[in-house]
Amino acid sequence: MKSMKIREKVSNSLIHLVLTIMSILWLIPIIWVILTSLRIEKGSFVKNFLPESLTFDNYIKLFTDTFFPQWFSNTFFVACCSCVLTVIISLGVAYVISRMRFKMRKPFMNIALILGMFPGFMSMIAIYYVLKSMGLTQSLLALIIVYSSGAGLQFYIAKGFFDTIPKSIDEAAKLDGATNAQIFYKIILPLSKPILIYSALTAFTAPWMDFIFAKVIMGTKNENFTVAVGLFEMLDKEHIDVQFTQFAAGSVCIAIPITIIFILLQRFYVEGVTGGAVKS
Amino acid sequence: MAKKKNFAAKLASPFIGLGNFFKNIYKIFQHGTIWTKLSFLILGISNLVHKQVLKGLLFLATEILFILFMLSNGIDALIGLVTLGTKTQGWVFDEDLGIDVLENGDNSMLMLIYGIGTILIIAIFIKILIANIKSANKLQKTLESGSPILTLKHEASELLDRKFHITLLSLPVLGVLLFTILPLIFMILIAFTNYDSAHQPPGNLFDWVGVKNFFEMFSFSNKLGKTFTPVLVWTFTWAILATASTYICGIILALMINKKGIKFKGLWRTIFVLTIAIPQFISLLIMRNMFSKIGPINQALSPLLGQQIPFLEDANIARIVILCINLWVGIPYTMLITSGILMNIPKDIYESAKIDGASSFVTFFKITLPYIMFVTAPYLITQFIGNINNFNIIYLLIDGGPPTSDYYYAGKTDLLITWLYRLTVNQKDYNIASTIGICVFLISVVLSLMAYKRTSSYEKEGDFAC
Structure with a gap:
């Protein structure tokens, strides 16, 4: 019995050691960005891991010399709009597919599956020309449209969630004379907080991370960039030597809010990914 | 055997459905009154005659607009x-x-877009035409049975109840x-044209070339074929190694944390x-900056080794480095997912196992691993597809x-998607690019069919395409 206990203790301290080493490895890049954002020497390549001395200059320059505040508000605006639209569209479609029976239901589900398997970049250029023919390129509206137009196809996770809500609830409501619309927003939606939050979370964070579509749509119109495109452009070969530390400062500025949102809501994220199979 | 028959029936079902559809339309025509028959030609006339003025006018207006569009632009x-x-x-x-x-x-690209747009418009018009015929038929039936005709207000309120799906789906579908x-x-x-760097509108025209692009892609003789095969092989190697390594390490990490x-x-x-x-x-x-030739990692290592390591410059070292960095990115995901699963395993199973x-x-x-594997199997396959498109x-x-x-505008670590x-x-x-996209699509389809067959939500729904 005693030897078991000792073995247990040894293995536990070994695990603690491994976890500590891994944590350090995982944190090094993060610490390095933060240090770089406070670094006084310019340039992208430096000799030492630790800066010579610390300064807030990079943050100040970021907010005064570049379009960063503009980019930030652009992204915030786009993220809010596309978040609201995406949630409404994807949950509405999920409700219809989960609860109602109509002739086009199966074909719609299959088409959504098939469309989802084409690589997204493939139609990038065509989307650009469609937007151009509408006179929408280089505008924030175009970004909102692009981010939320696909929402009609992203209903599978929410549908899986709605399927777990007992049908007897709707049937009882129907007997009381409720219409399908009333069942949707008075019964199903209040019961679907986790999936509502998951959809909102993913839709809200997407515009902060996407630098491909935003770049193609915005072209060279600097003041309409989102933060992702703006920061990405800072690492251009022409600018990298001057702006690398500012890039790091900008990265810290957008990583902090997203990280806070994510850590607060990670429970819903897990439930969303595993389709409700896991309830921690 | 039964399965095979099932499959044949599935293949045939759309055609049977289409046949039934035409039969129904013909029946409507055969048994229709003069107004129903006329509404095959003049949209909305049946509604107009039977006091559904607004609906009738809407139908009529779409027809007029459609004909005007076809005459002015559509046919061209x-x-x-x-x-x-x-030209x-x-x-x-x-x-x-x-x-x-x-x-x-002429601008070939605009002509292609307008052509597809016109076909979509024709499809939408046919859909409206059928809706009009059905509406006329319904009106005729209501009149024959002697019940009152639905008012517009009533029909609109239907959109919030029995036809709620039309309300919710029309904007997303658009x-x-x-x-x-x-x-x-x-x-x-585009994959069936020669729309490449040498045929850029408006300066040049491009034209249909059939399946030439696919032939070039799969032949081993020219540069394109000699690029496609190694890139495809690396894509699969990468996807297998990346998925397996993050999955296994992620589970181990979750087990360690939850011990x-x-x-x-x-x-x-949280870390x-x-x-x-x-x-x-x-x-x-x-990371790119840290691992570059003059980045901090090389700065720290070079005094020890006496030379710089080409982390990202040498093809083989780069591939290993990418896989390692992918561990940094991927392990936490698996850890997050499997942590939840681990906490979910019913405790009594362990207790009874201990007693035994x-x-x-x-x-x-016998318990933990099979349980995790069972719950995460669909996640694993989506992860694999995700890595192909990483x-x-x-x-x-x-x-x-x-x-x-050696490659046609590809690097040694390029995946199909990059x-x-x-x-x-x-x-x-x-x-x-489009030809590659279609190949990636086909790979994803095969893998996804495997994945969706295993997810419980789809099993409940029954089989694919029925």
Whole structure:
């Protein structure tokens, strides 16, 4: 019995050691960005891991010399709009597919599956020309449209969630004379907080991370960039030597809010990914 | 045997459905009153006669608009879709001015887009035509049975109840049609043209070439074929190794954190979750900087080794480095998912196993592992497809490099998806990019069919395409 206990203790301290080493490895890049954002020497390549001395200059320059505040508000605006639209569209479609029976239901589900398997970049250029023919390129509206137009196809996770809500609830409501619309927003939606939050979370964070579509749509119109495109452009070969530390400062500025949102809501994220199979 | 029959029946079912549909329409015509029959030609006339004025006018207006559109643009657009333009832009001698002037030619790309748009408009019109016929038939039936005709207000209120799906679906369907399906059809068709860097409208025309692009892609003789095969092989190698390594290591990490007697569980989890929350384009660009030839890691190591390590410059080392960095990105995801699953395993199973005398080794392999595997199987396959399309890591970290002249505008670490991106954005070889896209699609379809067959939500729904 005693030897078991000792073995247990040894293995536990070994695990603690491994976890500590891994944590350090995982944190090094993060610490390095933060240090770089406070670094006084310019340039992208430096000799030492630790800066010579610390300064807030990079943050100040970021907010005064570049379009960063503009980019930030652009992204915030786009993220809010596309978040609201995406949630409404994807949950509405999920409700219809989960609860109602109509002739086009199966074909719609299959088409959504098939469309989802084409690589997204493939139609990038065509989307650009469609937007151009509408006179929408280089505008924030175009970004909102692009981010939320696909929402009609992203209903599978929410549908899986709605399927777990007992049908007897709707049937009882129907007997009381409720219409399908009333069942949707008075019964199903209040019961679907986790999936509502998951959809909102993913839709809200997407515009902060996407630098491909935003770049193609915005072209060279600097003041309409989102933060992702703006920061990405800072690492251009022409600018990298001057702006690398500012890039790091900008990265810290957008990583902090997203990280806070994510850590607060990670429970819903897990439930969303595993389709409700896991309830921690 | 039964399965085979089932499959044949499934294949035939759309055709049978289509046949029944035409039969029904014919029946409506056969048994229709004069107004129903007329509404096959003049949309909405039945509604107009039977006091559904607004609905009738709407039907009629769509018909008039459609005919006007077809006469003014539609027919030309359809012809353009076939020819893709005949007149090249060029310099023409203007006799009045006495100099050469630039004369605009046809723009193949616009003709292709307009052609597809016209076909979509025709499809929508046919849909409205059928709705009109059905509406006329319904009116006739209501009149025959003697019940009152539904008012517009009543029909509108139906949109919130029995026809609620039409209300909720019309906007999403419109969005998908315009920004997913139309561009996708366009790009699929591009794969059958010669729309490459040498055939850029408006200066040049491009034309249909059939399946030539696919032949070139799969032949081993030319440069394109010699690029496709190794890139495909690397894509699969990468996807298998990346998925397996993050999956296994992620589960081990989750097990370590959740083991009894480990302290600060919340702290460990938060540290790793932190790395998920940081946008990938930030963490990966930072890594690129750290691993570069004169970056801090080489600065720290070179005094020890006496030389710099080409982490991202040598093809083989780069591939290993990418896989390692992918561990940094991927392990926390698996850890997050499997942590939840581990906490969900019913405790009584372990207790009864303990009573039966099972060691912790046995309980792990007989209970924990099968349980995790069962719950995460669909996740594993989606993860695999995700890795085939893992654009971020390859593009941000290394940009497909190191470049090589053996390949057709691809680097040694390029995946199909990053190659597609480079061909689209830098090279403007849209036809080859589309061909690659179709290949990636086919790979995803095969893998996804396997995945969706295993997810419980789809099993409940029954089989695919029924």
